[in-house]
Amino acid sequence: MITVENLTKRYGGTTAVHDVSFTVQPGSITGFLGPNGAGKSTTLRMLTGLTPPTSGTATITGKRYADLPNPGRVVGVMLDAAAQHPGRTGRETLLLNASLLGVPKGRADEMLEAVGLTDAAKRRVGQYSLGMRQRLGIASALLGDPAVLILDEPANGMDPEGIRWMRGLLHDFAARGGTVILSSHLLGEVQATVDRLVVIGGGRIVADCSLEELLAGTGTLVRGLDPIGLNQALTAAGLDLEPLQDGALRVDATAEQVGRAAAAAGQILLELRESDGAGLEDLFFQLTTPTAVAA
Amino acid sequence: MTTVTDIAPTAPAKHRAEVATALPPARGQSFLKLVTIELRKSVNTRSGRVLIAAILLIAAVAITWQLTHLPEGPAGFDGFLGAASTGVMLILPVIGVMAMTSEWTQRTALTTFTLSPRRVRVQLAKFVSAIVLSVVVMTAVVLLAFAGTALAGAVTDHTTSYGGLGGQLAGAYLTVALNVVMGAAFGAVIAQTAVAILVYFIAPTAWSLAGPALFKDNANWLDVFGAFGRIAERDLHGMLPETLTAIGVWIVVPTIVGLWASSRREVK
Numbered sequence: 097m098i099t100v101e102n103l104t105k106r107y108g109g110t111t112a113v114h115d116v117s118f119t120v121q122p123g124s125i126t127g128f129l130g131p132n133g134a135g136k137s138t139t140l141r142m143l144t145g146l147t148p149p150t151s152g153t154a155t156i157t158g159k160r161y162a163d164l165p166n167p168g169r170v171v172g173v174m175l176d177a178a179a180q181h182p183g184r185t186g187r188e189t190l191l192l193n194a195s196l197l198g199v200p201k202g203r204a205d206e207m208l209e210a211v212g213l214t215d216a217a218k219r220r221v222g223q224y225s226l227g228m229r230q231r232l233g234i235a236s237a238l239l240g241d242p243a244v245l246i247l248d249e250p251a252n253g254m255d256p257e258g259i260r261w262m263r264g265l266l267h268d269f270a271a272r273g274g275t276v277i278l279s280s281h282l283l284g285e286v287q288a289t290v291d292r293l294v295v296i297g298g299g300r301i302v303a304d305c306s307l308e309e310l311l312a313g314t315g316t317l318v319r320g321l322d323p324i325g326l327n328q329a330l331t332a333a334g335l336d337l338e339p340l341q342d343g344a345l346r347v348d349a350t351a352e353q354v355g356r357a358a359a360a361a362g363q364i365l366l367e368l369r370e371s372d373g374a375g376l377e378d379l380f381f382q383l384t385t386p387t388a389v390a391a
Numbered sequence: 392m393t394t395v396t397d398i399a400p401t402a403p404a405k406h407r408a409e410v411a412t413a414l415p416p417a418r419g420q421s422f423l424k425l426v427t428i429e430l431r432k433s434v435n436t437r438s439g440r441v442l443i444a445a446i447l448l449i450a451a452v453a454i455t456w457q458l459t460h461l462p463e464g465p466a467g468f469d470g471f472l473g474a475a476s477t478g479v480m481l482i483l484p485v486i487g488v489m490a491m492t493s494e495w496t497q498r499t500a501l502t503t504f505t506l507s508p509r510r511v512r513v514q515l516a517k518f519v520s521a522i523v524l525s526v527v528v529m530t531a532v533v534l535l536a537f538a539g540t541a542l543a544g545a546v547t548d549h550t551t552s553y554g555g556l557g558g559q560l561a562g563a564y565l566t567v568a569l570n571v572v573m574g575a576a577f578g579a580v581i582a583q584t585a586v587a588i589l590v591y592f593i594a595p596t597a598w599s600l601a602g603p604a605l606f607k608d609n610a611n612w613l614d615v616f617g618a619f620g621r622i623a624e625r626d627l628h629g630m631l632p633e634t635l636t637a638i639g640v641w642i643v644v645p646t647i648v649g650l651w652a653s654s655r656r657e658v659k
Binding site for chain 2: 141144145146147148161162164165166167168169170173175176178179180181182183184188192193195196197198199200203220236240241
């Protein structure tokens with residue numbers, strides 16, 4: 097359980113994070129989205145005690161991060177996988193953290209196996225690829241068997257196999273009652289992974305709801321054999337539509353309404369589905385453009 | 392067209408396998424644990440090991456040179472110790488500096504201060520670990536010096552002399568510990584490895600060269616090497632206030648400023 101209340105961070109005259117509040121419930125995966133410079137990383141750093149807030153509180157399982165006696169046993173944090181000493185081996189990095197967390201050495205080897213780094217364990221981190229460092233970071237975050245995970249760009253540098261594995265791992269973690277907040281720019285992957293979204297823009301929260309709520313009503317995508325005729329038919333039926341670049345139309349209506357309108361005009365349809373993919377990306381821009389934020 | 396197979400590295404539930412319930416209960420991080428971890432960090436990287444190996448290698452080379460260029464008279468242990476300590480005095484403080492700065496330069500501060508958010512404790516543990524490391528390395532060098540002296544007695548026709556052994560050893564350990572602590576103090580206040588090392592080598596030396604010319608005897612108040620020397624001899628020559636001031640300015644103040652700065656510094 098993560099609770100953020102009225103968190104604010106000012107640097108001199110600039111307010112990087114303004115009165116941010118949200119909650120992340122156990123058993124759920126929350127995506128934390130926002131453009132670069134919106135205050136995402138600053139908020140995550142305030143959550144993990146790395147940046148002192150100007151005002152407001154952030155608690156994890158009811159306690160401030162710095163008040164947890166051994167935070168790694170409660171919260172697994174991975175903010176930047178590249179921030180590992182290149183001169184240490186992967187195994188030694190995990191053994192070091194295991195010792196600090198008070199977990200047995202075997203746990204480090206288990207985590208190496210869980211992330212698929214057993215073969216590379218004895219090599220220095222400096223020789224790892226970005227994806228391998230990312231996996232090492234995840235292994236380190238999971239080392240203390242935490243109840244909460246705070247991840248910044250966890251899929252960064254991963255190949256599709258790694259991304260799918262990460263998704264499975266996070267779903268399993270949440271299914272067992274864990275709390276996850278992850279920040280990512282890969283909107284497609286976010287959509288496949290999270291239950292809830294918190295969107296931050298210009299230092300303020302601009303959306304905080306479930307993924308379904310956010311995407312509901314983004315409409316229907318339809319493609320017809322005769323694009324112009326279809327456009328006319330749907331407009332005549334009184335439906336709001338928006339032509340997309342590839343000749344398809346996004347209609348602000350249910351699939352049934354579109355189908356009926358097209359059928360009434362004798363239009364042949366080639367494709368009719370929920371327009372989800374474009375939805376999150378467009379919503380993201382709608383929510384985080386400066387005019388929207390100023391409102 | 393290839394068949395699509397789900398080739399996840401391992402069973403997805405592995406990270407919370409049965410052993411999860413067998414993890415020992417979470418306890419706080421004792422200061423001793425923090426010191427042990429810092430000690431481990433200074434030797435588990437390639438750069439750390441290379442530095443220590445360099446110190447021991449220089450010591451071994453110096454002792455060998457001393458063996459082959461013995462002056463007239465008994466082969467004194469102090470000669471061997473002095474020769475072997477050069478490498479120690481030059482390089483160990485660098486390890487002290489790096490103990491404080493490498494977290495910021497290598498960005499491992501992100502992990503360190505996430506796992507141990509109470510930064511002042513961690514920084515103090517780094518100081519203690521730097522002192523412990525210096526004692527261990529110095530002991531290895533002392534043993535090499537003993538070996539050199541004994542070898543001189545056995546192989547050449549010099550007699551050996553261990554006169555004033557206690558004083559020499561105390562002096563050596565004290566000097567190296569003080570230098571390492573000063574290195575760490577500089578590393579605390581200048582969080583960049585290269586700059587901190589440079590300033591460490593230049594600033595106190597520059598003062599001991601320029602100070603007396605500019606301030607005559609008053610330069611003693613800030614002459615840290617003089618202070619170290621007096622402490623190593625365990626004879627302050629009645630200059631207690633000067634000694635304390637020098638230590639205060641060159642070690643205590645940078646340490647306090649460094650600890651305060653690193654507690655407030657943003658970790659990126």
